[in-house]
Amino acid sequence: MTLLDRDVIAVSDLSDDEIQALLRLAREFAGPEGRPTPRNELADRIVACLFFEPSTRTRLSFESAAHRLGARVIGFSSPAATSFAKGETLSDTIRTVSHYADLIVLRHPKDGSARLAAELSEVPVVNAGDGSHSHPTQSLVDFFTIGDERGTTTNNNVVLLGDLRFGRTTHSLATLLSRFGNKVTCVSPPGLEMPEGVIEECARHGRRPDQTNDLVGALADADVLYVTRIQKERFADPAEYLKYAGSYRIDDDILRHAEADLTILHPLPRVGEIDHAVDRRPGAAWFRQARNGVPVRMALLTSILKETPQILTEATR
Amino acid sequence: MKEFIVPPIRNGTVIDHIPPGKSVRVLEVLGIPRPGSTSIVSLAMNVETGRGAGRKDIVKIEDRELEREELDRIALIAPGATINIIRNYDVARKHTVDLPDTIEGVVQCQNPDCVTLSEPVASRFQVTSRDPLVIRCDYCRHVLSQEAVA
Numbered sequence: 355m356t357l358l359d360r361d362v363i364a365v366s367d368l369s370d371d372e373i374q375a376l377l378r379l380a381r382e383f384a385g386p387e388g389r390p391t392p393r394n395e396l397a398d399r400i401v402a403c404l405f406f407e408p409s410t411r412t413r414l415s416f417e418s419a420a421h422r423l424g425a426r427v428i429g430f431s432s433p434a435a436t437s438f439a440k441g442e443t444l445s446d447t448i449r450t451v452s453h454y455a456d457l458i459v460l461r462h463p464k465d466g467s468a469r470l471a472a473e474l475s476e477v478p479v480v481n482a483g484d485g486s487h488s489h490p491t492q493s494l495v496d497f498f499t500i501g502d503e504r505g506t507t508t509n510n511n512v513v514l515l516g517d518l519r520f521g522r523t524t525h526s527l528a529t530l531l532s533r534f535g536n537k538v539t540c541v542s543p544p545g546l547e548m549p550e551g552v553i554e555e556c557a558r559h560g561r562r563p564d565q566t567n568d569l570v571g572a573l574a575d576a577d578v579l580y581v582t583r584i585q586k587e588r589f590a591d592p593a594e595y596l597k598y599a600g601s602y603r604i605d606d607d608i609l610r611h612a613e614a615d616l617t618i619l620h621p622l623p624r625v626g627e628i629d630h631a632v633d634r635r636p637g638a639a640w641f642r643q644a645r646n647g648v649p650v651r652m653a654l655l656t657s658i659l660k661e662t663p664q665i666l667t668e669a670t671r
Numbered sequence: 672m673k674e675f676i677v678p679p680i681r682n683g684t685v686i687d688h689i690p691p692g693k694s695v696r697v698l699e700v701l702g703i704p705r706p707g708s709t710s711i712v713s714l715a716m717n718v719e720t721g722r723g724a725g726r727k728d729i730v731k732i733e734d735r736e737l738e739r740e741e742l743d744r745i746a747l748i749a750p751g752a753t754i755n756i757i758r759n760y761d762v763a764r765k766h767t768v769d770l771p772d773t774i775e776g777v778v779q780c781q782n783p784d785c786v787t788l789s790e791p792v793a794s795r796f797q798v799t800s801r802d803p804l805v806i807r808c809d810y811c812r813h814v815l816s817q818e819a820v821a
Contacts, residue, residue, distance in 0.1 A: 464786035466810025485784045551814045
C-alpha cells in the first residue's frame with residue numbers, strides 16, 4: 355500500500371488493507387498511554403488547515419498531529435479574515451494555497467467541495483468535512499476507537515442514532531462498518547433517515563443496514579451506540595430545526611435496556627442528546643474518541659507526506 | 672403528396688424522436704445557436720409520430736454535421752432520439768444516441784448544497800445504471816434518476 359501524495363476525500367478512497375495499516379500506524383503513534391510523543395517525520399513540511407466552518411476537535415487534532423510530527427501549520431479557522439470574505443471562490447483559494455503548503459486539510463460547508471479542491475490542488479487534499487457529505491478522518495477515528503474499546507473492528511452490532519440525513523460522520527462510518535462485517539442499525543427521527551445512496555453503498559460493500567425508529571429495541575443487542583446531534587447549521591429554516599431538537603436523549607433510564615458494557619461514542623459537540631450523568635459509565639468513550647483524533651491523523655499525514663516512513667514499515671509487518 | 676411541417680434540409684443534422692417539449696432543452700445542451708453562427712435551425716414541437724403512438728419533437732440544423740460525441744450529450748434528455756446526417760437531401764448516416772459513461776455540463780446537480788452550484792466548475796456525473804437511468808454526481812455523490820434530469 356502507499357498513500358504517498360494521495361488525496362483522501364472519502365473512506366472509499368482507501369482499500370481495506372490501507373485502512374488496517376493506518377490503524378496499526380495510529381496505534382504505534384498513540385503508544386500505551388494514547389498520548390503521542392513529539393517526532394520529526396514531517397520536520398520539513400507545511401500543512402495548510404483551511405477551515406471555512408467552525409471546528410474544535412477536527413481542526414485542533416489535525417494541527418496537533420502536524421505539530422507532533424514536526425510539521426509547520428498555516429491556515430485559518432474562519433473564512434472571515436480571508437479573501438473569501440471579499441467574494442473569492444473556493445477554487446481560487448485552493449489554487450493559491452496549494453503553492454504555499456505540502457498538504458491541504460479542508461473543511462467547507464458545500465457538499466463535494468473536497469473533491470473539487472483535490473482536482474484543482476497541486477498538493478494532496480484531506481477532507482476534514484464537506485457539508486453533509488463526508489468526513490473520512492472522523493470515521494477513521496471512530497473506527498479506531500471501536501477497535502480500541504471492543505477489541506475488534508468486525509462483527510460488532512453498532513447502532514447509529516440521530517440526524518443520519520445530514521450527519522456526514524455517520525455516512526462515512528456506516529460504509530466503513532459495513533465493509534468490515536459489522537451489523538449497522540440506523541435509528542433516526544422521521545425525516546432524518548440515512549440517505550438511500552449511503553444504504554446502497556453499504557449494501558454493495560457488505561451488510562445492508564437495518565433502519566428503525568425503535569431505539570429501545572435496537573439497544574437490546576448493541577455493542578456500540580454512536581450518538582450524533584441534530585445539526586442546527588444544516589437547517590435553512592429554524593422552525594424545521596426546532597421540530598427535531600430534543601427528539602431523543604440518552605440517559606441512564608434508556609440505557610437500562612442495553613448491556614452494561616455498551617460502548618457509547620459521540621463525535622462531539624453534544625448539545626443535550628447525552629445526559630452528563632452518563633459520563634460515569636465505563637463505556638462512555640467520547641473523550642477517548644476525541645483523544646484518538648491525534649494519532650489517527652498523525653498516521654494519515656505521515657502516510658501521505660512521507661515516503662515509506664520507518665514506523666509504517668514496522669506497523670504493517 | 673406528403674405535407675412537411677418543417678421543410679427538408681439539403682445538408683446538416685436532423686434529430687428526430689425527441690420527447691415532446693424537450694427540443695428547446697436539446698438545443699440548449701448542444702449549445703445552439705452558437706454565437707455568430709448563420710446555420711438555419713428549425714424546430715417542430717408536438718408533431719404526431721405518424722404511427723398513432725403519440726407525439727415528438729424534431730430539430731433540423733442546416734449546414735452543420737454534429738459530431739457523435741456532441742450528440743451523445745442529449746442522451747439524458749432524449750434517450751430514444753435518432754440522428755440523421757443529411758447530405759444533398761439524402762440520409763448519409765443514421766444512429767441512435769448512446770449514453771456516455773460520464774456526463775459533463777449537461778444537467779445541474781439537484782442537491783442544493785452541491786459545490787458545483789456555487790463554484791466555476793461544470794457538473795459531472797457518472798452513469799451508475801442505464802435502465803432505469805441513474806446518475807451520480809462526481810462531487811457530492813447525490814443520485815439523480817431519469818425523472819429528475821429529463
